[in-house]
């Protein structure tokens with residue numbers, strides 16, 4: 001089972017005061033978040049965020065990198081420099097960099113390689129424009145963007161890559177992909193990876209990005225191939241960002257309710273078959289099932305239903321155990337989050353825990 005990951009992309013929105021409020025706002029609500037959470041800050045603020053998140057489970061990422069290790073590249077920043085500030089992730093191939101700064105799939109592949117070579121986890125963004133979608137080319141575009149990276153660095157490198165599917169038409173527009181649209185492309189991406197390596201395909205996290213917010217996060221993250229979100233606008237306000245992070249907790253609650261209903265259903269079925277109504281046929285006696293299946297038919301129907309419920313119960317049990325273990329690791333780091341929040345409490349102003357976007 002894959003972890004849920006929520007990443008904030010602040011883009012070019014920050015100031016020292018705003019970063020302090022936003023990060024402290026996020027930290028104050030992280031105690032009951034079971035997702036892995038990171039924020040991708042502009043370069044000048046990496047150091048400040050590194051200090052603010054120290055000892056917490058919140059992670060830091062950058063938004064871009066140069067493919068070279070060092071040298072005469074005025075104005076550029078290398079993977080090693082990013083790592084020097086405690087960042088573990090870096091965004092590569094964001095559609096704004098592809099469209100505004102001419103980054104081709106080949107450049108994105110080289111940046112992905114540079115990140116991995118230095119031990120950073122790249123968040124590899126891929127996605128189609130509206131024109132490309134409307135002309136039926138979504139899969140061809142995704143395929144080209146992804147296979148260019150696979151060709152350069154090999155499928156094994158995807159053990160250390162997070163993919164973010166970001167339909168360009170949904171970024172910053174308020175036009176979110178429907179869960180069905182997003183799931184279809186996520187499944188396509190996973191199948192594409194599976195054509196090279198099934199195991200890696202199953203383990204690679206694929207995030208959705210494009211106007212994800214507190215209102216739509218749950219239904220998107222609940223899709224089987226959507227493993228979290230890359231969040232732009234909604235990552236600039238602590239409260240909104242935290243609500244998205246907590247969508248995974250809602251998933252836990254839904255699984256718990258289904259689990260309890262399955263347990264009750266199983267108990268009922270077992271009672272029907274072995275308890276008062278030892279004769280299963282009699283349980284359905286004069287009812288519809290009795291006449292349709294007869295005594296033997298009803299018995300085998302109940303038997304099959306019990307088996308199906310038992311399998312579902314097993315699946316929900318495994319899911320709950322997974323969530324519980326995730327909660328525990330978050331709780332372990334919660335101690336340090338709390339102490340850090342207390343330390344910086346007087347500096348934290350809840351009303352300003354946001355960065356205004358341009």
Ligand code: PEP
Pocket residue numbers: 009166170171172173174209210211212230231232233234
């Ligand atoms: C992004 O920039 O990666 C993004 C998803 O932005 P938004 O959430 O604002 O659409």
